[in-house]
Structures are given as C-alpha cells and as structure tokens.
Amino acid sequence: MFEFDELQKQLTTKIFMLIGIFTVVPLAIWLAAGAIGISPYLAAAIVAIAGLGAAFAASQKLSKYALQPTAAVFRALGHISTADTSNVLNTPPSLGDIKFARSITETMLHDVYNFAAGKNEGAIQLESNYKLLLEMLNLSNTPLIALDQHSKIIFINKAGIGLLPDSARLNPIGLDFFKIFNLDHTAGEQDIGNWLSGCRESKLKESQSWQRVALKNDDGSFYLDIQADYNRNQSSGVELLISLIDKTSYYNEQNQDIEFISLAIHELRGPITVMRGFIEVFEDEVSPQLNEEHSKLMLRLSASAKQLSTFVRNVLSVTRTDNGELRLHLQKTDWNDLLSSISKELRPIVESRGRQLELQLPETLPAVSADGTAVYEIVNNLIDNAVKYSPKAGKITIKTHLNNDGQVETLVADEGIGIPDSIIGNLFDRFYRSHRSKESVGGTGIGLYLCRALVHAHGGNIWVHSKEGEGSTFGFSLNQYQVNAGTIETSGPKLIKNNHGWIKNHGSVRR
Amino acid sequence: MSKFQHILIIEDDTFISELYQRALRKSGYNVSVALGGVEGQTMALTGDYDLILLDIMVPEINGIEILKKLRSPSVTNLANCKIIITTNLDQDESARAEVEALADGYLIKADVTPKKLVEIIGQMESS
Numbered sequence: 013m014f015e016f017d018e019l020q021k022q023l024t025t026k027i028f029m030l031i032g033i034f035t036v037v038p039l040a041i042w043l044a045a046g047a048i049g050i051s052p053y054l055a056a057a058i059v060a061i062a063g064l065g066a067a068f069a070a071s072q073k074l075s076k077y078a079l080q081p082t083a084a085v086f087r088a089l090g091h092i093s094t095a096d097t098s099n100v101l102n103t104p105p106s107l108g109d110i111k112f113a114r115s116i117t118e119t120m121l122h123d124v125y126n127f128a129a130g131k132n133e134g135a136i137q138l139e140s141n142y143k144l145l146l147e148m149l150n151l152s153n154t155p156l157i158a159l160d161q162h163s164k165i166i167f168i169n170k171a172g173i174g175l176l177p178d179s180a181r182l183n184p185i186g187l188d189f190f191k192i193f194n195l196d197h198t199a200g201e202q203d204i205g206n207w208l209s210g211c212r213e214s215k216l217k218e219s220q221s222w223q224r225v226a227l228k229n230d231d232g233s234f235y236l237d238i239q240a241d242y243n244r245n246q247s248s249g250v251e252l253l254i255s256l257i258d259k260t261s262y263y264n265e266q267n268q269d270i271e272f273i274s275l276a277i278h279e280l281r282g283p284i285t286v287m288r289g290f291i292e293v294f295e296d297e298v299s300p301q302l303n304e305e306h307s308k309l310m311l312r313l314s315a316s317a318k319q320l321s322t323f324v325r326n327v328l329s330v331t332r333t334d335n336g337e338l339r340l341h342l343q344k345t346d347w348n349d350l351l352s353s354i355s356k357e358l359r360p361i362v363e364s365r366g367r368q369l370e371l372q373l374p375e376t377l378p379a380v381s382a383d384g385t386a387v388y389e390i391v392n393n394l395i396d397n398a399v400k401y402s403p404k405a406g407k408i409t410i411k412t413h414l415n416n417d418g419q420v421e422t423l424v425a426d427e428g429i430g431i432p433d434s435i436i437g438n439l440f441d442r443f444y445r446s447h448r449s450k451e452s453v454g455g456t457g458i459g460l461y462l463c464r465a466l467v468h469a470h471g472g473n474i475w476v477h478s479k480e481g482e483g484s485t486f487g488f489s490l491n492q493y494q495v496n497a498g499t500i501e502t503s504g505p506k507l508i509k510n511n512h513g514w515i516k517n518h519g520s521v522r523r
Numbered sequence: 524m525s526k527f528q529h530i531l532i533i534e535d536d537t538f539i540s541e542l543y544q545r546a547l548r549k550s551g552y553n554v555s556v557a558l559g560g561v562e563g564q565t566m567a568l569t570g571d572y573d574l575i576l577l578d579i580m581v582p583e584i585n586g587i588e589i590l591k592k593l594r595s596p597s598v599t600n601l602a603n604c605k606i607i608i609t610t611n612l613d614q615d616e617s618a619r620a621e622v623e624a625l626a627d628g629y630l631i632k633a634d635v636t637p638k639k640l641v642e643i644i645g646q647m648e649s650s
Binding site: 274277281284289292293296321324513514 | 633
C-alpha cells in the first residue's frame with residue numbers, strides 16, 4: 013500500500029531544507045567574512061565554492077531520493093512491457109543506495125517484479141496450452157476449418173487437410189474454401205455458400221448444419237455432415253468455423269438400403285405392369301360386351317391397379333427423401349398444360365371412387381420451374397387424400413392462380429369432413445395418421461409427408477386450411493420459371509416429364 | 524418425323540413383351556422381339572428399325588451398355604432410330620446424364636399401359 017500523503021510531506025520537508033541550506037549558508041559566510049575583515053572578493057569566492065558544494069550535495073540527495081527510485085521503477089516496468097523483448101527478467105537491484113521513500117519503492121519494485129515473474133510463467137503456460145490445443149485439433153478425426161471474411165482458409169487441422177485435393181495439401185492457408193471443396197448438397201437445401209452470403213448481409217452470429225453432403229476429391233467420394241458457425245467481426249479474424257463429419261460408411265449403408273428397396277420395387281412393378289396391361293386389354297376388347305355392373309367393376313379393378321402403382325412409387329420417393337437422395341430436375345413448365353394432363357390421368361380414378369373432379373384454370377399463367385414427375389406425385393397425393401375424406405358424390409376442385417408474392421399457387425379443395433385444429437400441425441409429419449382415420453380410412457401416412465418434401469425441394473411452400481365439417485383446402489406455391497431460370501439446365505433437348513418418365517422433345521415447338 | 528415402320532422390343536419378360544407386341548401390332552406397326560440382351564443387340568445392329576424399346580434389366584448385358592453400343596459413332600444403321608428405355612427400375616442418378624444424352628425417352632413400365640405407350644410413340648412421330 014503506497015502512502016502518498018506521507019511521501020508528499022517528506023518531499024516538502026526535504027525541499028525546504030535544501031532551499032534553507034542554499035540561502036542560510038552563503039548569507040552566514042558573507043556576514044562572517046564582513047565581520048572578520050576578509051576582502052569582499054575572497055568572500056564572494058568562498059560563497060561561490062560553498063554554493064557549488066551545496067548544489068552538489070543537493071543533486072546527490074535529489075538523485076538518491078527521487079531519480080534513482082524512479083529509474084528503478086521504470087527499469088522494473090520494462091520487464092513486463094511487451095515493447096522491450098530484450099529485457100530479461102532477473103532479481104531486483106540492491107536498494108541500499110536508494111534512501112528516500114525506500115520502503116514505498118521497495119514494495120513497489122517487489123510488486124512489479126513479482127507481477128513480471130507471474131506474467132512470464134503465464135506466457136509459458138499460454139504457449140504450452142496453445143501447443144496442447146493444436147495437438148488436440150490435429151489428433152481429432154473431425155476436419156475443422158476456419159475461414160476469414162473473404163472465405164479464405166486461415167486454419168485447417170490435419171483431418172481437414174486429408175479432405176483437400178492433392179494440389180492444395182502442401183499450403184492450404186489462404187486458399188478459397190469454396191474453390192477447393194466441391195460440395196454437392198441435397199436437392200432443395202440452401203448450400204453453405206448461399207447461407208454464408210445471407211449471414212454476411214444480415215447476421216452477427218448464426219449456426220447451421222447440413223446432412224449427407226457429398227464431396228468428391230482425389231481419394232474418392234465422401235458423405236459429410238457439416239456444422240458451420242458464423243461470427244461477424246471476431247478479433248481473431250475467424251468469420252466461419254466449419255466442422256465436417258465424415259459419415260461415408262453410414263450413408264453408404266443407407267444407400268444399400270435404397271438399392272434393396274429399388275430392386276424390391278422393380279420386382280413389384282413387373283406384375284403390376286402385366287396386370288395393368290391386361291386390364292386395359294379387357295377394358296378395350298371385352299367391356300363392350302359387359303353389363304353396366306361388370307363395367308363398373310372393371311373400372312374399379314383398373315383404378316386399383318393404378319393406385320397400387322402410385323403407392324409403390326410413393327414408397328420409393330419416401331425412401332429417397334429420408335435418405336436425402338431426392339433429386340429434382342426442374343424445367344420450364346407450362347402449368348396449365350401440366351395440371352390438365354394430370355387431371356386427365358386422375359379423373360377416371362376419382363370418378364370410379366364416386367367423387368367429382370373439377371379443374372379451374374386461369375387463361376394465362378407465367379411458366380413455372382417444376383419437375384413434372386414430382387408435381388404429378390404432389391397432386392395425386394392431395395387428390396387421393398381429398399377422395400378419402402370426402403362424402404360420396406363430393407366435389408374436389410383444383411384451382412390455380414398467381415399469388416401476391418409472384419408465385420404460382422395451386423389449391424386442392426374438398427367438401428369433406430375437415431381437420432380438427434388439434435391435429436392440423438402434425439399433418440405433414442412422416443407416418444402421421446389421425447386416430448379417426450386409422451379406424452376408418454386406409455393409408456400409410458406418407459402422402460402428405462412426401463408432398464411437403466417434394467414442394468420444399470422445388471423451393472415452394474405447402475399449407476392447409478380446414479374447418480371441421482366444411483372441408484379442407486391444401487395449397488402449394490411454386491416459383492415462376494423466371495425466378496430461378498439461371499439455375500435450370502437448359503442445354504440439350506427439353507425432356508417432357510410426366511408421371512411415367514420422360515420423352516425427349518426433338519421438335520422446336522411444343523405441342 | 525413420319526410414322527415408324529419397324530419397332531424392336533428388347534424385353535425379357537414374356538408377358539410384357541406380348542402386351543407391347545399386341546398393342547403395337549394393333550396400331551399397325553411391324554414389331555420384332557428379342558428376349559435377351561445379346562440377341563437384342565445383334566438384331567439392333569443388323570436390322571432396320573425406326574424405334575427400339577430397350578429394357579435396362581435384360582439378362583446377359585446391362586441395357587445401358589447396349590444403349591452405349593447402339594449409340595456409338597461406328598453404328599450407322601441406327602442414326603435415325605429412336606431408342607426409348609422401358610424399365611421398372613427408377614432412374615439411377617449416376618447413369619442419369621448418360622441416359623439423357625443417349626436415349627430419346629425413359630418410361631416406367633408399371634406407369635405406362637400399352638395404350639399410353641402407343642400414344643407416346645404417336646407423339647414422337649409427330650414431333
């Protein structure tokens with residue numbers, strides 16, 4: 013504890029003493045010289061010599077009392093200053109010569125040296141911590157990469173280097189992450205680059221994760237789960253920290269499952285093809301001889317076989333969705349044309365089940381970015397639902413229009429039993445089936461889940477409005493073609509896609 | 524494009540090949556059938572066809588390999604021949620680009636009844 017009041021008091025006393033010595037001693041000599049009759053010149057010389065002596069004595073005192081302690085404190089402070097790296101910490105100087113305020117200076121010096129010693133130990137500790145941390149990061153099997161605000165790599169651990177192309181492994185620092193990592197995201201998901209651009213525009217701190225991102229490099233193909241943490245304006249310069257978790261073996265196992273389901277579905281589809289083919293032969297060649305009842309039964313047989321075919325397709329699509337394997341191929345699509353052809357396909361099924369299908373199309377609509385096969389699945393599932401929950405002879409309406417957000421919106425409305433508020437939030441969940449439908453209506457609970465996945469993969473939205481007892485309206489909106497025209501493949505001939513596959517359009521004009 | 528005269532079906536399932544044969548013949552096409560891959564490839568390379576319906580899962584050779592062979596530059600007799608993949612295997616993502624470049628169509632058989640097939644062929648003729 014420094015006692016500044018005491019220090020001030022002592023300093024004032026000493027200064028007054030010095031002034032006293034300077035004034036009193038020459039005056040006394042002068043008076044004494046006059047009294048004993050020494051010549052004034054000799055007296056002046058004696059006074060001058062005495063003055064010099066007093067000044068020397070004063071400077072010695074000043075040095076011991078003020079300058080030396082100050083210099084010692086400065087030297088001590090130099091040990092803990094980062095400005096002077098040549099300063100090596102050693103023991104405090106001898107304080108024997110420092111007379112004034114010794115106790116205060118001594119305490120101060122010891123404090124400074126103790127602090128400096130502590131800091132030095134801290135620095136050694138810090139360096140050892142850094143080495144330990146680096147070793148841990150390099151021992152980790154999880155690739156870690158830090159990017160600066162220009163997406164340049166400023167840190168990458170050993171596991172991360174293992175994912176780099178050969179050419180980048182020697183000196184990866186400073187390379188552009190997005191140029192050297194060729195990542196392929198699941199369809200419909202925002203990729204890391206776009207997400208990062210969004211963060212840079214409007215976020216201070218944000219985190220995001222991605223699953224099943226494919227990466228190809230010189231060593232083969234990988235599947236990664238990715239976690240990215242964004243922090244703006246960090247003093248470290250790290251803007252984005254990316255963890256890449258190698259899940260290749262896990263996703264490869266899933267791929268085998270998909271392969272099995274694909275093969276199983278292939279086997280199922282064989283007999284379905286034959287059944288549907290021969291039912292059609294009967295419809296064409298035998299129906300004219302059938303009575304009304306038998307014709308109706310034939311129609312039911314045909315509609316059921318078609319439903320079976322659709323169900324099988326749903327199973328495959330859900331498997332792909334669950335495994336992130338859903339791939340859409342968006343094309344410029346005439347929406348009225350597509351909806352007309354879909355309702356033409358579905359009308360016989362709806363009518364064979366005793367409901368009416370009405371299609372209301374506007375005169376003009378802008379072209380839509382869509383995958384025809386996926387849209388068929390969406391509409392088919394929505395209509396299948398509407399049929400299930402509609403009364404006999406109920407009307408199902410398909411309507412479409414351009415909404416206020418500039419998206420093409422399509423509504424499938426029924427006059428059925430409606431959906432209670434309590435379950436409406438779960439409708440699009442996988443395998444979700446309401447209690448009452450379990451008892452009365454068939455189904456697996458994959459239809460709406462699939463609809464949502466397919467609409468989202470288009471970059472669109474899906475929703476439902478319903479009132480119990482008055483019916484439900486399911487709606488989905490898709491982007492106009494012009495919104496993402498730049499990202500849609502346009503090279504080569506156009507593929508006309510629909511519910512059964514695709515046909516290449518070689519003509520310059522579509523029908 | 525004028526009306527197709529001669530169609531080759533490469534299909535190992537006899538029920539399905541019979542169905543397609545029946546529907547196409549009724550619509551006035553001259554139809555040949557191969558029940559195996561090797562036989563189908565030989566027939567395609569030596570015959571004169573306007574359209575080939577090619578199943579991917581035929582015995583002996585993968586249909587994609589046949590497609591590549593039939594579309595190789597050295598094959599001249601099929602320059603104007605259309606090839607439609609008819610299969611019950613959903614399109615394999617890894618072979619997608621190749622199939623889209625080389626084939627003129629890709630149909631899931633379970634979703635295409637014979638009548639629909641005739642309709643699609645009619646659309647191809649008029650495009």
